[in-house]
Amino acid sequence: xxxxxxxxxxxxxxxxxxxxxxxxxxxxxxxxxxxxxxxxxxxxxxxxxxxxxxxxxxxxxxxxxxxxxxxxxxxxxxxxxxxxxxxxxxxxxxxxxxxxxxxxxxxxxxxxxxxxxxxxxxxxxxxxxxxxxxxxxxxxxxxxxxxxxxxxxxxxxxxxxxxxxxxxxxxxxxxxxxxxxxxxxxxxxxxxxxxxxxxxxxxxxxxxxxxxxxxxxxxxxxxxxxxxxxxxxxxxxxxxxxxxxxxxxxxxxxxxxxxxxxxxxxxxxxxxxxxxxxxxxxxxxxxxxxxxxxxxxxxxxxxxxxxxxxxxxxxxxxxxxxxxxxxxxxxxxxxxxxxxxxxxxxxxxxxxxxxxxxxxxxxxxxxxxxxxxxxxxxxxxxxxxxxxxxxxxxxxxxxxxxxxxxxxxxxxxxxxxxxxxxxxxxxxxxx
Numbered sequence: 001x002x003x004x005x006x007x008x009x010x011x012x013x014x015x016x017x018x019x020x021x022x023x024x025x026x027x028x029x030x031x032x033x034x035x036x037x038x039x040x041x042x043x044x045x046x047x048x049x050x051x052x053x054x055x056x057x058x059x060x061x062x063x064x065x066x067x068x069x070x071x072x073x074x075x076x077x078x079x080x081x082x083x084x085x086x087x088x089x090x091x092x093x094x095x096x097x098x099x100x101x102x103x104x105x106x107x108x109x110x111x112x113x114x115x116x117x118x119x120x121x122x123x124x125x126x127x128x129x130x131x132x133x134x135x136x137x138x139x140x141x142x143x144x145x146x147x148x149x150x151x152x153x154x155x156x157x158x159x160x161x162x163x164x165x166x167x168x169x170x171x172x173x174x175x176x177x178x179x180x181x182x183x184x185x186x187x188x189x190x191x192x193x194x195x196x197x198x199x200x201x202x203x204x205x206x207x208x209x210x211x212x213x214x215x216x217x218x219x220x221x222x223x224x225x226x227x228x229x230x231x232x233x234x235x236x237x238x239x240x241x242x243x244x245x246x247x248x249x250x251x252x253x254x255x256x257x258x259x260x261x262x263x264x265x266x267x268x269x270x271x272x273x274x275x276x277x278x279x280x281x282x283x284x285x286x287x288x289x290x291x292x293x294x295x296x297x298x299x300x301x302x303x304x305x306x307x308x309x310x311x312x313x314x315x316x317x318x319x320x321x322x323x324x325x326x327x328x329x330x331x332x333x334x335x336x337x338x339x340x341x342x343x344x345x346x347x348x349x350x351x352x353x354x355x356x357x358x359x360x361x362x363x364x365x366x367x368x369x370x371x372x373x374x375x376x377x378x379x380x381x382x383x384x385x386x387x388x389x390x391x392x393x394x395x396x397x398x399x400x401x402x403x404x405x406x407x408x409x410x411x412x413x414x415x416x417x418x419x420x421x422x423x424x425x426x427x428x429x430x431x
Contacts, residue, residue, distance in 0.1 A: 002134040003141070003198060012145040013190040014075060014125050016152030017183035018118065021086040023153040024176060025051070025114060026372075027263035028160055029093050031245040031256055036167070037096055045242050045376030047111045051085075052369025054115025055362060058123045059217075062358025063210045065124040071354070072195045074124040079187040082117025083180040085110045090176040094169040115365075121187070123361050127354030130342060132198035142342040143278035143335055150271040150331070158264030165257030217355050222344055227363045229414045230337065233297070234367035236403035237330060239375035239396070240304065241368070244323065246379070247307075247393040252316045262323055269324035273331020281336070290411055296333025297408035301401040303329050308397040311390035375400065 003011075030044040061078075065071040088110035095103030133141045160175055217223050248254040248262055273296070280286040287295075303326035310319050341360055375396055382392035 002137070003129070003132040003194070005137075007194050007197070008129070008133065008137070008141045008144055009148075010190045010194065011125060011129060012148035014079070014121070014187050015145045015149035017079065017186050017190075018082065018122055018125075019149040019153040020156035021082055021180055021183050022114070022118065023157050023263065023267070024086055024160065024179065025089050025111070026241055027157055027245055028164070028172075028256070028260050029089055030242050031249065031259050032093050032167075032172075033096070034246040035249045035259075036256065037093070039096070040380050041243060041246055041376040042373070042380050045373040047089075047107055048242060049369035049373040050108065051111040051115035051118070052365040052372070054112055055119040055365030055369075057116075058119045058361040058365065059214055059355055059358035060210060061120045061123045062127055062354030062356070062361070063213055064354075065127050066213070066354040070195070071124040071128040072191050074120045075128070075191050076121075076188060078117045078119070078121025078124065079184050080117070081113045082121060083184040085113030085115075085117055086180045087173075087176055088113065090172055094173065097169070119358075119361070119365075123354060123358045126342075126357045126361070128195060128198070130353040130357060132195070133342075140278075142338045143274065146335065146338050147271055147274050147278070150267050150274060154264045154267035154271060156264075157267060158261055161257045161260030161262075161264060164260060165255060167256050213355055214359070217359060223356055223359065225414055226341070226344055227359055229410060230341075230360050231363040231367045232410055233293075233333070233337070233407040234364045235371040235374075236297070236300075236400060236407045237333070238368040238371035239400040239403065240326075242372045242376045243379045243393060243396060244307075247311065247389075248319070250389045251311045251314075251393065252319055262320060265320055266323045266327040269327025270331035270334070271327075273328040273333075274335040275331075276328075277332050277335045292336040293333055293411040294408045296329050296331075296336065297404045297411065299329035300326060300333060301404040301408075304397045304401040304404070308394035308401075311394050314390075 026048060030048070033039045033044045034041050061074060065074050088106055092103045092105075092107030092110055095106055097103075129141055129145060156179060160179070163175055164171060218227075244266070245254075245259040245263060248259045249256075254262060277287075277292050277296075281292060303322060306322045307319070307326065310322055341357070344356065378396045378399070379393055382395050383389065386392045386395075
């Protein structure tokens, strides 16, 4: 039995909860460490890199959900770890203002838990979608669940931004506790009983050793090429993640609440970009995967150059629209890759959907941590060398724009070598 549309939307609520917790660490807490506590941007960069680095274990979580006959268990346990990690991360920032060493120790533990939680819960969730969704619905399911995740990110960032001013540590802890607690409860309710209604529940137990299963997946040309593409493109995608809000604070004078709301506006743009491509490619059948990926990369590059130039002229009024446009372009690129991932997960050796999703999730996580850390470190270096904050950040944004152009070139080559034929159909239900 396959998942109904209602069940797919329910699983999308888990993605929404996951995104709502993670955005607190990459936007609000990042901003507080860099601006309010005057810490170097590389510090939150290292912490975020830690949680992404731990997600190199994603293939193992996917393998466990493949062979353990219970994806639900890992979804719930992973969300519990993620919620606890999010709460501890906020507490770590509060401690840093008076006891830096203790706050840093708590933050390291917190971000490690976040990495474990995202890896276990997110990978198992996507594997459940890949195995439980009918082939004709996989692309639409991917679009629905990821749009819901972006909606969760945007709503959380905007809501937290509205309630966080005037900022106090006590208010921060109260808001984060509500977000993390609500996310865990919503996850438990959303996943209850769904897995039992899928064919995965009746699958025979597979006791193949993890490394052997991973080698089998890596030996598949489509899986291997797509892994390389995910890593290269996502490095470009995530470079601005940890420096955009500090840039808004230093160059345009945004308050913590305003910069958090800016993150919500950006993710609102991602939502619109994903929805646009989903409707155009799936409903109207306009454009192939490679076309949307290339367009998203090139438009992202244009948006980043615009953001860099606006800092030079000090145009605060145009800054938020430029950030929303960046989100829109990022969403165009991302939804095409997500649709491909869902479709390719069910190809190749059977009973390895979770392992494939884990492999690609690990590639994305490593790229996200690497890109975020490099962006933060370069921003610190440029700020130390240059007297202009706008120029220092602008150079990093320009470099990221060049990487997006390179990613567009890679899409024209890598996506035409094998996975393209399968992936191009990913956004067209029924094919």
